Every structure is written in C-alpha cells, then in structure tokens.
C-alpha cells in the first residue's frame with residue numbers, strides 16, 4: 001500500500017468536482033487525502049455528505065459544511081476508496097467499517113469515483129476478507145450461514161459501526177459471481193450490509209497517477 005498512490009488518486013478525483021456541488025465523501029486513508037484536497041478548494045463547493053463520523057469530523061475540521069442526505073436529495077458525485085477493485089469496477093469495501101453509509105451514498109449518487117492505489121487491483125475479488133455488517137444478535141446465526149456458503153467468518157471484535165452494529169470479515173471466498181453472491185448474502189436475516197459493491201459498482205476508478213478506467 002502506497003501513500004503516494006493514494007494521494008495521487010485522491011488529487012485526481014478533484015477533476016470531477018464542479019462548482020457549487022455537494023460532494024459525497026467516503027471513508028478511509030485515501031479519502032483523507034481527498035478531504036485535504038477538497039479543503040483547499042472549499043470555496044468552490046456548497047458542502048459534503050459524509051459516510052462516517054470519522055469523515056464528518058475531518059470535513060468539519062477543514063471548514064466544509066456537512067449536510068444530511070435526507071435534505072440534499074441525490075448527489076452528482078461520490079468519491080470513495082476501496083479495499084479491492086476488479087476490472088469491472090466491482091469492489092470490496094468496508095475495511096473501515098463504514099460500508100453501510102458508503103453503500104447508501106453510492107446508491108444515491110449519479111457518479112461514483114473510486115480512488116485506489118495500484119495494490120487494490122485484483123483479477124478476482126475475495127483475497128481481502130469480505131466485510132459484512134450485522135445486527136449484533138444475529139452475529140452467530142449469520143456466521144453459520146456464511147460457513148455453509150464456504151466462507152470463514154471472523155468477528156471484528158471491539159468494533160461497533162456508526163449504526164451500532166457489528167462486522168464479520170469473511171475469509172476464503174473466491175468471488176467468481178460478485179452480483180450473485182451480493183444478492184444471496186443480502187437475503188440472510190440479520191445482514192445489514194454486504195461489503196460487495198457489484199450491483200452498484202464504481203463508475204470511474206482512478207489508480208494512483210497511472211490510469212483511469
């Protein structure tokens with residue numbers, strides 16, 4: 001993982017920011033560089049919608065107004081990082097446990113620009129353990145269903161999401177059909193959000209300063 005790659009991608013995402021926008025902002029170390037870049041041009045934008053308490057704090061500290069998605073309606077642009085990205089712009093997200101709000105903002109945004117360093121690119125998703133946010137009382141039930149599907153869930157102990165839920169990280173999945181698996185996992189009772197972004201992939205992926213696809 002390279003900070004230089006993350007910073008370069010985050011800076012290039014500024015090319016998609018237009019005057020007067022309310023920008024959807026993700027979570028993570030790559031997005032932290034994007035917030036820095038956004039802060040330098042904060043006079044150009046109206047503000048942001050944030051995907052986590054962590055990003056909200058950083059945005060406010062930078063003097064960028066943060067709005068509630070319920071008040072903004074759909075957004076023109078969402079910028080966020082990812083833990084893995086395939087050639088079809090399908091992603092694994094949730095390493096920072098912010099997957100639920102990230103998925104909501106991605107769904108409500110016209111353009112999702114994903115910023116990654118080259119280490120995040122994979123041919124098949126699943127080497128990074130797949131994060132799944134669960135209602136706490138369903139942790140062990142959901143875990144058993146995941147084992148039946150061939151996964152090895154590990155409880156991310158000590159982590160509570162911004163929504164008061166817990167996270168299972170599922171190891172050992174070879175995700176050859178990301179849309180099918182996302183759909184199947186969404187059906188398990190107690191699952192709040194699956195960290196697979198395949199049904200709503202990114203629209204644009206910026207990889208360091210090397211390429212955009």
Ligand SMILES: O=C(CO)[C@H](O)[C@H](O)COP(=O)(O)O
Pocket residue numbers: 026027028029030031080081082083092093094095096097098099102
């Ligand atoms: O999904 C996320 C947070 O829930 C992040 O986008 C993902 O974990 C990548 O983080 P980083 O930019 O720190 O590598």
